[in-house]
Amino acid sequence: MTIEATDARRMGPLIPALAVPAAAWKERAASDAAIGGHAMRVESLSAWYGNHLAVHDITLDIKPRAVTAIIGPSGCGKSTLVRCLNRMHEVTPGAPRVSGRVLLDRHDIYAPGVDPVQVRRHVGMVFQKPNPFPSMSIYDNVVAGLKLTKAPSKAVLDETVERCLRQAALWDEVKDKLKQSGVSLSGGQQQRLCIARALAMAPRVLLMDEPCSALDPIATYKIEALITELKREYTIAIVTHNMQQASRVSDFTAFLLAADDRIGRLVEYGETAELFTAPKDERTEAYITGRFG
């Protein structure tokens, strides 16, 4: 029997509320008021592979504690753009180059002296294909990054594993088999494990590049529900070629398009509800009504 996404929706919420003690919420609410969550601003960003200009002059905001969707046809530069947001573009094969600014909480992550490794710690990334470390257990996958940065005590590791797996809505499914290999899990569980691994680094921003494209409808539904939970605490940017997904999970949407010159440009950016119901640009309208792409 196959269960369609719509059936999955009818099954009701699968994701338990985040297990955060009331005192922690209160503290967080107070600090939210002070900092307003973490935000990114992309200013006049261009990125090349060798001589090929892949994205040109992109300016947009990734607003705090909200989901920003990046949509557009294949090859328009969505992955390139998100990889520029945590300085992964520069380690992508193909002689990459970037110009412009990317501000994280008003600090340019491309400023001289900024360590890209630190940037990637603050701006986490989840990829299309779940990529748990194959030789590691579920437990070790979650804390792999944490162990590289410091030497935490077992108590801290245990606490982090439970908290992050709960946040990733995976704890109940794996709590009795934490020592099993991460790759023994189903695809959807592996993707939630990768989300838990990213959360363990306490990122300010979480980037996701088509995180559901390798998953079935039920697993996709779980990730979408999870994203909706996570935005209470995290600033999220998600690349998706699935417009229903963008309209379901995101608050803001950026539509990219490459014309015949194969250069990706931002066509329209705005509130998701508005962009999907009353697009300002006729190319956006053509795309969201399925006339191309």
Ligand SMILES: Nc1ncnc2c1ncn2[C@@H]1O[C@H](COP(=O)(O)OP(=O)(O)O)[C@@H](O)[C@H]1O
């Ligand atoms: N590693 C690479 N080397 C050279 N060109 C690349 C590389 N990755 C992507 N490109 C090119 O950059 C453009 C944008 O690609 P990409 O960001 O992957 O688009 P999308 O994610 O929207 O499908 C395309 O023309 C693609 O061929």
Ligand SMILES: [Mg+2]
């Ligand atoms: Mg891509």
